[in-house]
Amino acid sequence: MSPRPGGPRAVRLLTLAGLVALAGLVGCTGEGRDAPPGVAEEEPGEWAGDPGLTGTLTVFAAASLTDVFTELETRLEVANPQLEVRINYAGSSALAAQLAQGAPADVFASADEAQMARLEDDGLVTDSDVFARNPLMLAVPLDNPEGIMPPEGRAGIPSLADLITAEMTVAVCAPEVPCGAAAAEVLAAAGLRDAPDTYDDDVRSVLTKVQLGEVDAGLVYVSDVHAAGDEILAYAFEESSRAVNSYPIGVLEDAPNPAAARAFVDLVLSEAGQQALAAAGFQPPP
Amino acid sequence: MRRTARDPRIPVPLLVPATVGVAFLVLPLVGLLVRAPWSSLGEQLSAPGVGEALRLSLVSATVATLLSLVLGVPLAWVLARSRIRGRSVLRALVTVPLVLPPVVGGVALFLVFGRQGIVGSWLDDAFGITIPFTTTAVVLSQTFVAMPFLVVSVEGALRAADARFEDVAATLGADRWTTFRRVTLPLVAPGVAAGAVLCWARALGEFGATITFAGNFPGTTQTMPLAVYLALQREPEAAIVLSLVLLAVSLGTLLLLRDRWLGRAAG
Structure with a gap:
């Protein structure tokens, strides 16, 4: 055994880590730049009237739309084999910030109107349509440590105040993000401003805390309740109607591929798109 | 005489990449300074909330660093000096938090210290x-993510230190604990200090594990990185100001400590 067995090994480990990091980097650049050869450079005008869309379509979509938009992406790609759809899912606020900083995209689908308004104020989007609505529900862990349930013998939907108390451990989104703005409104309406114990950065992290049973309850979207299936309990409550997030979608002014962008927006607004949204728990626009 | 240590010129193959390196690290900071809404x-x-978040960040990162020192230095000694079996496996396990996405680290902490967790329940x-x-959860999150930096630094320092001093101490009758306290620790003190600084800096910037395991509540768990991230969602200018405050305070603290250490060493 050499006097310092760890020395060379440590060097080898570092080299390995470097190689892995490098491979990741190369992989990313490779992926980010790909476009079908020979079609990406075409001007939209050259194939106007042609039913087949080509090139790359980049969609920035709220994280809560992941399941539905992935389904719609497949649909559009099957109908247009020459088209490559790429969707960037993240919190709406983060996406709006990226777009305001000049991130190239064709379509923006936001989880609330405030983020879309931000882009409209900057002149990045001129026209948007509300395509879905997503009210909040109270998510509760399966083992329900605080025994949360609607009061017996009362008809109709319970108030949030009938379900939770300020003493319980409750997770909500931070007021800076769409689900948190809605949560703040319903909590205020129910007189439960002090109930939250954590203001999370996005709704999925609230859901995670409920699924792990680390909080007694959390405010999440109906679509998240659908996504979680039978891993959690969920209750509707009266105040949720006061702050129903509307999801607007719009084509960016500087969209590199406006024809495909329009086609995607039309698909979302179409009956097929609305059915997919309804299946995921979203409510139709008013 | 060209190859003496006094030759002030930096060789070009070192100078060029070093300059690019400095530019790469410093330009984003310049960008923040330019964009800051002065x-x-x-x-x-x-x-x-700004003062609260800053105070919480400084206190929790400092406590996390102290905790890392208490647990991490002995751990580094075991990795560097002991002859226990499975040491290389142990070393790999210790560095897991370095590669684990911090958010996953936060979930893992729930599984241990959460109210449904093994220890937590x-x-x-x-x-x-x-x-x-x-706030305890904030400290635990930061310690989990930052301690490996300290362990790796101290272990490196221990390996680089001349073990013959320890052998001499042993021949003079010192037991291993005395040798560790009186010989080894002073010998690797610069490495421990460097590791502590790295650890503190990492703890100060911790985001993912903290927001998952400790949550985000102003005054008790909202540290500066959390405040910065949420400010970014609403008002990028505010986020830039908060980042600059965090940067200024952390750089100031490190420079101050450096002066004190160097002053003591000189005196």
Whole structure:
């Protein structure tokens, strides 16, 4: 055994880590730049009237739309084999910030109107349509440590105040993000401003805390309740109607591929798109 | 005489990449300084919660560093000096938090210290203590993510230190504990200091594990990185100001400590 067995090994480990990091980097650049050869450079005008869309379509979509938009992406790609759809899912606020900083995209689908308004104020989007609505529900862990349930013998939907108390451990989104703005409104309406114990950065992290049973309850979207299936309990409550997030979608002014962008927006607004949204728990626009 | 240590010129193959390296690291900071809304600086700084978040960040990162020192230095010694079996496996395990996405680290902490967790449920039953969503959880998250930096630094210093001093101490009758305290520790003190600084800096910037395991509540668990991230969602200017405050305070602290150490060494 050499006097310092760890020395060379440590060097080898570092080299390995470097190689892995490098491979990741190369992989990313490779992926980010790909476009079908020979079609990406075409001007939209050259194939106007042609039913087949080509090139790359980049969609920035709220994280809560992941399941539905992935389904719609497949649909559009099957109908247009020459088209490559790429969707960037993240919190709406983060996406709006990226777009305001000049991130190239064709379509923006936001989880609330405030983020879309931000882009409209900057002149990045001129026209948007509300395509879905997503009210909040109270998510509760399966083992329900605080025994949360609607009061017996009362008809109709319970108030949030009938379900939770300020003493319980409750997770909500931070007021800076769409689900948190809605949560703040319903909590205020129910007189439960002090109930939250954590203001999370996005709704999925609230859901995670409920699924792990680390909080007694959390405010999440109906679509998240659908996504979680039978891993959690969920209750509707009266105040949720006061702050129903509307999801607007719009084509960016500087969209590199406006024809495909329009086609995607039309698909979302179409009956097929609305059915997919309804299946995921979203409510139709008013 | 060209190859003496006094030759002030930096070889070109070193100078060019070093310059690019400096530019790469410093330019983003310049970008922040340029974009900072200097006119509304005072207003942004006096916003509610900023002082609280800063104080919480400094306190929790310092406690996390102390905890890392207490646990991490002995661990580094075991990795560097002991002859126990499975040491290389142990070393790999210790560095897991370095590669684990911090958010996953936060979930893992739930599974141990959460109220449903292995240790957490026992703490809850026996003492009525719950850790998640408390300042303690902030410290635990930061320690989990930052301690490996200290362990790796100190272990490197221990390996580089001349073990013959310890052998001499042993021949003079010192037991291993005395040798560690009187010989080894002073010998690797610069390495421990460097590791502590790295650890503190990493703890100060911790985001993912903290927001998952400790949550985000102003005053108890909202540290500066959390405040910065959420400010970014609403008002990028405010986020820039908050980042600059965190940067200024952390750089100031490190420079101050450096002066004290160097001053003591000189005196």
